[in-house]
Amino acid sequence: MTRDILIAPSILSADFAALGAEVRAIDAAGADYIHVDVMDGHFVPNITIGPGVVKALRPHTEKVFDVHLMISPVDLFIEDFVTAGADIVTIHPEAGAHVHRTLQLIKALGAKAGISLNPGTPIDVVDQVIDLVDLILVMTVNPGFGGQAFIASQLPKIEALRTRIDASGRDIRLEVDGGVNVETAQQAIAAGADVLVAGTATFTGGPDRYAENIRRLRTGP
Ligand code: DX5
């Protein structure tokens, strides 16, 4: 079955001194989602951006803001990100004591809810919350940094989740994040992914390359 493939450039690899222009450039280059990696120096060993930056970027594009929260505790900050303009809010089950409640909170605030699985996180957690999620994110690196190598052992996890999503009959996106390049993108798509996050592979070469970089991620070399 062919499904439409969406590309979600991670602005973690953008020029942070020119984020508005960078977001406009990837919008014009064909990005489907704008992937925003939020890190707190506690849940992951890096610190990035907060809701103020999401709010400042919101007027620069009408594309979907795909906000990936790598923060703990997480519940305290969800409303701030939704108010700032997040369309999808994705959380990690390890980031709070009550993953079901956290997903309920995202939905109650009117955003789409995503759950993210680290390479070491088993997929069974999804079964208990599949009725609440709009997106499942498979991490193909350990979260914290851009530019890491794709962990191919996660491909069977993507396949297993594709089976569960199809069996659920629900409209759930299956997103892959970490080390996605022209080659690994095709492996992820073959396994059943339909949203590809790409930081390094989008932003390499500067703005003149963005459209071609995104095209190659979507369709292959
Ligand atoms: C990692 C982040 C990713 C990362 C992807 O913790 O969630 O979104 O920025 O970067 P690349 O595409 O360079 O691996």
Ligand code: ZN
């Ligand atoms: Zn991410």
